[in-house]
Amino acid sequence: MTSANRDHDVNFDTASFPPLTNDLYLRTARGEPTERAPVWCMRQAGRYLPEFRAIRVENEFFKVCRSPALATEVTVQPIRRYTGLLDAAIIFSDILVIPQAMGLDVQMVPGKGPHLPEPLRSPDDLSRLTDKQSGYSVDRELDYVYKAITNTRHALNGEVPLLGFVGAPWTLMAYMVEGGGSKTFALAKSWLFKHPEASHELLSRIADVAAEFLVGQIRAGAQAVQVFESWAGELGPQDFATFSLPYLARIATRVKATYPDVPMTVFAKGAHYALEQLAKDTLYDVISLDWTIDPAVARSRVDAAVQGRRKVVLQGNLDPTVLFGDEQTIRERTREMCRAFGPASHIANLGHGMMPSHDPELLRVFLESVHEASSALRK
Numbered sequence: 189m190t191s192a193n194r195d196h197d198v199n200f201d202t203a204s205f206p207p208l209t210n211d212l213y214l215r216t217a218r219g220e221p222t223e224r225a226p227v228w229c230m231r232q233a234g235r236y237l238p239e240f241r242a243i244r245v246e247n248e249f250f251k252v253c254r255s256p257a258l259a260t261e262v263t264v265q266p267i268r269r270y271t272g273l274l275d276a277a278i279i280f281s282d283i284l285v286i287p288q289a290m291g292l293d294v295q296m297v298p299g300k301g302p303h304l305p306e307p308l309r310s311p312d313d314l315s316r317l318t319d320k321q322s323g324y325s326v327d328r329e330l331d332y333v334y335k336a337i338t339n340t341r342h343a344l345n346g347e348v349p350l351l352g353f354v355g356a357p358w359t360l361m362a363y364m365v366e367g368g369g370s371k372t373f374a375l376a377k378s379w380l381f382k383h384p385e386a387s388h389e390l391l392s393r394i395a396d397v398a399a400e401f402l403v404g405q406i407r408a409g410a411q412a413v414q415v416f417e418s419w420a421g422e423l424g425p426q427d428f429a430t431f432s433l434p435y436l437a438r439i440a441t442r443v444k445a446t447y448p449d450v451p452m453t454v455f456a457k458g459a460h461y462a463l464e465q466l467a468k469d470t471l472y473d474v475i476s477l478d479w480t481i482d483p484a485v486a487r488s489r490v491d492a493a494v495q496g497r498r499k500v501v502l503q504g505n506l507d508p509t510v511l512f513g514d515e516q517t518i519r520e521r522t523r524e525m526c527r528a529f530g531p532a533s534h535i536a537n538l539g540h541g542m543m544p545s546h547d548p549e550l551l552r553v554f555l556e557s558v559h560e561a562s563s564a565l566r567k
């Protein structure tokens with residue numbers, strides 16, 4: 189693996205990438221039987237890694253996202269540290285690059301998280317968003333992500349597949365209306381009930397951008413993609429069905445129209461009430477679960493919903509805080525998790541992202557435990 193951390197090292201050639209040597213993730217995502225569950229972790233590139241913090245001391249968050257050489261470097265860091273243990277890399281970027289590309293200012297405030305100084309306060313503010321009539325182009329605005337993906341594909345040298353991603357419409361709308369994170373989502377949720385039409389217009393515009401952006405990421409070299417609906421759990425079943433599911437479904441349908449064979453994952457955190465609909469009414473190959481549902485229950489509900497009409501792979505779902513336990517606890521809980529998912533159609537992951545206070549060596553214990561437990565289950 190080369191370390192492309194100087195600007196003259198970058199390689200934006202999309203015509204020929206190094207051949208992939210570990211395709212366990214892709215085979216599993218396509219529903220094929222495999223020798224063990226592949227494993228990767230949400231937020232595997234991040235502040236829990238000292239080598240990531242070292243880069244961030246010198247470089248503001250969105251500068252890292254916008255510099256292909258830096259984005260490549262931090263994407264590859266966990267692959268390098270956990271040699272042979274991770275089965276996928278995820279491009280270093282953020283879900284909030286879409287609101288930025290649509291014309292909103294987004295800042296990453298240290299210790300606080302995302303901050304949008306001028307959020308959408310009323311439906312009139314939709315006119316502040318850039319649109320195609322004004323000559324706006326998703327591909328031009330987000331070209332820096334495509335370059336980061338292409339360059340990272342070269343730097344990974346075929347060791348593991350590279351995942352692209354986007355934020356889902358409802359989650360992005362929540363940030364765009366709240367102006368940042370929130371405990372109650374009172375502003376964003378009040379839009380749903382006060383301004384349902386404007387909400388649908390906004391969600392629809394975000395979905396169109398997200399679908400085009402994913403197609404562009406795949407064109408640039410992403411080998412699979414994930415859609416993050418991180419705030420799904422703020423909606424109940426009825427509002428999820430109205431304001432989230434149709435847009436998640438639209439994104440998958442659009443991307444599959446261009447790239448039918450590229451695996452797609454949906455992570456609707458907190459929305460396990462919607463497992464059946466996600467399995468039946470969308471084209472996602474993989475449904476990612478948080479830790480609040482028993483994997484065996486999820487498996488049987490999904491199987492009952494699709495009745496053998498298509499293969500649905502499950503991803504997850506160890507509670508990330510288990511990594512605050514000791515080695516033996518992590519090993520036991522990982523083994524139990526693998527057993528509960530069953531001997532096929534499972535991509536091992538955490539139920540949400542790595543946290544800054546996690547110990548990198550305890551993540552290694554999780555990764556090794558997946559390799560051991562999952563291989564043993566399939567012998």
Ligand SMILES: Cc1c2[nH]c(c1CCC(=O)O)Cc1[nH]c(c(CCC(=O)O)c1C)Cc1[nH]c(c(CCC(=O)O)c1C)Cc1[nH]c(c(C)c1CCC(=O)O)C2
Pocket residue numbers: 229230231232233234235244249278279280281282283284296298299300301302353369416418541
């Ligand atoms: C909701 C969301 C965001 N961003 C993302 C989500 C969806 C996943 C989830 O539910 O966690 C997605 C995301 N953000 C980041 C990635 C990179 C790839 C990876 O997973 O390794 C991915 C896939 C980097 C990041 N995105 C962010 C960091 C930390 C910021 C830093 O380096 O200072 C990283 C590594 C910042 C970010 N970005 C966001 C928040 C809430 C924060 C602050 C969180 C915090 O402070 O811990 C929005």
